[in-house]
């Protein structure tokens with residue numbers, strides 16, 4: 665591989681707790697090339713958000729670190745936009761103003777007012793939200809707000825798009841629609857994406873590579889799977905694709921055979937189930953075929 669665009673090296677993350685240091689991550693090494701779409705998958709609490717937060721600059725690793733295009737990541741920056749599960753729009757600003765705020769932060773000195781306006785509209789069009797420019801977050805659906813959050817992130821022209829379960833709170837149809845939009849946008853812009861998901865189908869459909877994490881504490885990368893399905897990808901056509909089914913089974917096998925949940929001897933008291941959260945489901949879900957699952961969200 666040519667020089668990596670983004671590199672996590674020998675990352676350890678220990679949190680201070682009342683019972684002493686808690687080592688969430690240990691020896692995490694990950695190299696990502698420009699334009700690659702990487703999904704992080706693993707059981708609840710294994711450390712996926714911690715990895716993402718280190719790349720976002722929101723957390724500092726206790727050992728090792730993250731380098732983006734040759735520069736060490738120490739703080740958050742506009743070249744690394746984050747999309748969270750719940751959109752986090754400013755409730756008092758309109759759809760247009762929410763995106764404008766981000767665009768002004770990044771492009772105030774380099775774009776004229778007219779250029780900025782055109783750019784904001786362009787990004788809202790990408791996610792089909794240009795019809796609701798004057799609406800406030802409280803006046804639009806959760807799926808629409810999430811689309812605005814994605815437009816806001818894209819409008820910053822980030823070098824890396826970091827997504828923490830961006831579609832987790834959405835209904836199946838909206839989720840499928842947004843997955844398709846994201847695939848198209850990512851291909852057009854050649855953005856680097858790191859996405860956390862609990863959904864095996866989502867990971868296989870969207871990714872160039874699925875990075876599977878072991879259970880914590882001291883979680884690390886257990887396996888990586890390159891997804892070499894041709895693009896553009898069509899969810900319905902893929903349902904019958906033997907490679908699709910094989911990839912899906914490889915991820916399920918990692919989650920349910922190699923990294924059972926909860927880890928042996930671990931308490932389940934604090935584990936709360938989530939909608940469409942395959943990584944906290946019981947193993948019997950694994951017997952569904954790839955086709956069933958793809959068609960269910962088509």
Ligand SMILES: Nc1ncnc2c1ncn2[C@@H]1O[C@H](COP(=O)(O)OP(=O)(O)OP(=O)(O)O)[C@@H](O)[C@H]1O
Pocket residue numbers: 679680681686688706707708709710711712713714715880
């Ligand atoms: N600030 C903190 N202080 C102490 N422990 C923490 C802190 N943040 C995270 N942890 C612990 O680190 C581990 C990894 O948490 P993290 O949120 O990264 O997991 P995750 O894989 O993203 O989980 P989920 O899929 O449920 O969102 C967990 O055991 C969590 O309790």
